[in-house]
Amino acid sequence: MDLVLDADQRRFRDEVRAFLQDALTDGLRAGQSRVIGVYPEPDVSLAWQRKLFERGWAAPTWPVEHGGTGWTALQRFIFECECAQAGAPLLYPIGIRLVAPVIMAFGSPEQQARWLPRILSGEDYWCQGFSEPGAGSDLGSLSTRAVRDGDEYVINGSKMWTTHAHHANRMFALVRTREAERPSDGISFVAIDLDTPGVEIRPIISIGGDHDVNQVFLSDVRIPAENLIGEENRGWVYAKYLLEFERGYGLFSGRLRASLRRAEAALKAPATPAQRRRIAEVAMELDVFEMLELSVVGTLPNGAAPGPVSSVLKLRASRLKQAVTQLGVELLGADGVRRVEGSPGNILVTDYLNARAATIFGGAAEVQLGIIAKALGGL
Amino acid sequence: MNLALSDEQQLFADGIGRFLEKRYAFEHRRQMVAEQRWGDPAIWSALAELGCFGIAVPETAGGFGGGSVEIGLMMRALGRHLAIEPVAAAVVAGTLLGGTEGADDLIEALIGGEMRLAPCFDLVCGVSGVSGSARSLAGGHAAHGLLAACEQSLHLVDPADVRVTPVPLLDDTIGVDVVAEDAPSRRLEVGADWPRHRALAIARGQLARAWQALGVLEGALDATTAYMRERRQFGRPLGAFQTIQHRVAEMTVAAKEAEVAAMLGALVLDAAGPGADAERALSAATGRIAAASAIVAETAVQLHGGMGVSDELDISARFRHLQAFRFRAEAVEQPVERYAEAVVASGAHHHSAVLVEA
The missing domain is CATH 1.20.140.10 (Butyryl-CoA Dehydrogenase, subunit A, domain 3)
Known part of the structure; x- marks a missing residue:
């Protein structure tokens, strides 16, 4: 067991640094520094994705045959760490990191050929149709229905809290295709083109005052049956697979450290001893979380799902996001109540407000605790 | 970078874990604590045979040259079984002796489990002897010698030459309060490092x-x-x-x-x-x-x-x-x-x- 980078690993890190030096513009950095929601706006993230795509680095988690880098988990860790350190935009993960593993594992070769290259290039921008007005933490009780009609499905219902649906051209969605004794048994996993007639997207304004999420209404939306991913009524299995990637496959420690730097940069005077103590408390948690990510994600074989420990990662990452953003507002002192549009202080306040969602989306903290107790505690 | 335990590390950890599982009964520990004992001499000898006291000593000094991971795995197993014996003190002592010349006798006795040493960083090593005081010193109750680790030098002090008062501690171990006034000592040779x-x-x-x-x-x-x-x-x-x-x-x-x-x-x-x-x-x-x-x-x-x-x-x-x-x-x-x-x-x-x- 040792932490020392060997010659190959150092060479790789230097290669990443050289690329960042060359490709990362001030404009892209500034775009990332203004992020107040979960992801940057597409003009920022897609501009960066195109540069990575040209370099062949847009999908560090994908195998080579689909256009991924084929990197080891450790290389990916180094890559994410260097990108965050340099202030590079966060890549929009819904396509690359969430739906793509499902398409690779359960989609047909035709679906893989149709969707994966366009996810990689950024031509397609996916959103995630899981939650509904009546199905949040109890996702299995969802009621959006898909009825088979010839070689089509007709979909009716609505999806809630759909992040970036207003930017997306495709949505993957969980829909009910059968009434079953166990609600989760009758669910299927489908892809919906958002320009299909009957799709209506309405904004939901967040606690921070901005527009990140939406409600998506689906009224007699007809999709071709070939948009079914995997087998009918097996969607819950694919959703759980996806959620492991959502919860335990991101590498957040570098991003959290960047948030901490941003929070400290807004200080008008050098930090007082009391402020340094508060910063230390958060930074110590962050150091240990970084080791947690490295030891869990950094040792996974490329493309492998992390398993139930992903709930520990999700819980820690979401609580740390809240701790870092709360520190940001604390450091503003009395100015933490000012909301002057575009000011550095308001970015921190908005980020703090929106970070409350971190322990709710992707399975609320209470859901994660339940999974941890059962899967890791044997209760 | 490699985040997996090596086979040797795994074997070492498993060996100590198995031994403690078999031999470190909680009832026996309860009795030792009630009698205010430092630990069990038979356990101490067995830990020596398992290599626990040589792990912190470099190979060049006659030890087994373990690193932080080996030390950690050993301490984790001892913690799991709530061992009260002062092994952490032996780790520190072994590391200190690794920086000396001509203390082979001490190193050998430490590794063999014949000599228990309590390291102390609070004492002052002057020309006329070792002085100062320490409170709640771990491993002191069991010690055959105190190791006064001063900034410039290392001294072995016979506990008989200082005032040592045993103190029961919250973790069920026995610490000692030490008061030294110009105590005689054996000065151990240390290098520039x-x-x-x-x-x-x-x-x-x-x-x-x-x-x-x-x-x-x-x-x-x-x-x-x-x-x-x-x-x-x-x-x-x-x-x-x-x-x-x-x-x-x-x-x-x-x-x-x-x-x-x-x-x-x-x-x-x-x-x-x-x-x-x-x-x-x-x-x-x-x-x-x-x-x-x-x-x-x-x-x-x-x-x-x-x-x-x-x-x-x-x-x-x-x-x-x-x-x-x-x-x-x-x-x-x-x-x-x-x-x-x-x-x-x-x-x-x-x-x-x-x-x-x-």
Whole structure:
């Protein structure tokens, strides 16, 4: 067991640094520094994705045959760490990191050929149709229905809290295709083109005052049956697979450290001893979380799902996001109540407000605790 | 970089774990604590045979040349079984002696388990002898010799030449208060790299206590989850109640965090040696293991109900050990203050804690 980078690993890190030096513009950095929601706006993230795509680095988690880098988990860790350190935009993960593993594992070769290259290039921008007005933490009780009609499905219902649906051209969605004794048994996993007639997207304004999420209404939306991913009524299995990637496959420690730097940069005077103590408390948690990510994600074989420990990662990452953003507002002192549009202080306040969602989306903290107790505690 | 244990590391850890599982009965420990003993001489000899006291001594000095990971794995196993013997003191002593010349007799006796040494960093080594005082010194009650690790030199002091008062400590061990006034000593030869050896010994002491606490708290978590499966109230197992499940899950998360915190401390100390990076990692590790200790210890006692506040099970002993670890760490090592003044003040926390330069 040792932490020392060997010659190959150092060479790789230097290669990443050289690329960042060359490709990362001030404009892209500034775009990332203004992020107040979960992801940057597409003009920022897609501009960066195109540069990575040209370099062949847009999908560090994908195998080579689909256009991924084929990197080891450790290389990916180094890559994410260097990108965050340099202030590079966060890549929009819904396509690359969430739906793509499902398409690779359960989609047909035709679906893989149709969707994966366009996810990689950024031509397609996916959103995630899981939650509904009546199905949040109890996702299995969802009621959006898909009825088979010839070689089509007709979909009716609505999806809630759909992040970036207003930017997306495709949505993957969980829909009910059968009434079953166990609600989760009758669910299927489908892809919906958002320009299909009957799709209506309405904004939901967040606690921070901005527009990140939406409600998506689906009224007699007809999709071709070939948009079914995997087998009918097996969607819950694919959703759980996806959620492991959502919860335990991101590498957040570098991003959290960047948030901490941003929070400290807004200080008008050098930090007082009391402020340094508060910063230390958060930074110590962050150091240990970084080791947690490295030891869990950094040792996974490329493309492998992390398993139930992903709930520990999700819980820690979401609580740390809240701790870092709360520190940001604390450091503003009395100015933490000012909301002057575009000011550095308001970015921190908005980020703090929106970070409350971190322990709710992707399975609320209470859901994660339940999974941890059962899967890791044997209760 | 490689995050898997080597075969040798795994074998060493398994060997100690198996031995303690078989030989370290809680009932026997209870008796030793009631009689205010330092530990069990037979266990001490057996630990010597397993290589526990040579692990911190470099091979060039006659030891087994283990690193932080080996030390950590050993301390974790000892913590899991709530061993009271002063092995952490032996780790520090072995590290200190590794920086000496001509102390082969001491090293051999330490590794063989014939000589127990209590290292002390609070004494002053003057021309007329060793002076000063220390409180609650770990391993002092069992010691055949005190190792006064001063800034410029290392001295072996016979306990008969100083005033030693045994003090029962919160973690069920016996510490000593030491008062020395110009005590005679054997001065051990140290080289120019002595400050580095001394710093390494201090770091390893901190690391050893942290890994020991990790073992203690992992034992508390396992005992609690087992008890939640067995114990029935209101007609069902306690573990069937969601409020219990969530509290056990919080313990599980805390224990996982403590585990990786301990790894962080060990791996950075091995990669970078004693210095700023290691101090940062050890402060973070100590601080977060202390926080995890509070969660695990308090929840373990609470969920055990009446049994948790009795001395019937080992849970109360685990509580006492973990709180002793916390109180000592927060008062002596002051991880948050140190991190604030050394790491935050320099801006080092703006960079990765794990991608350190060797």
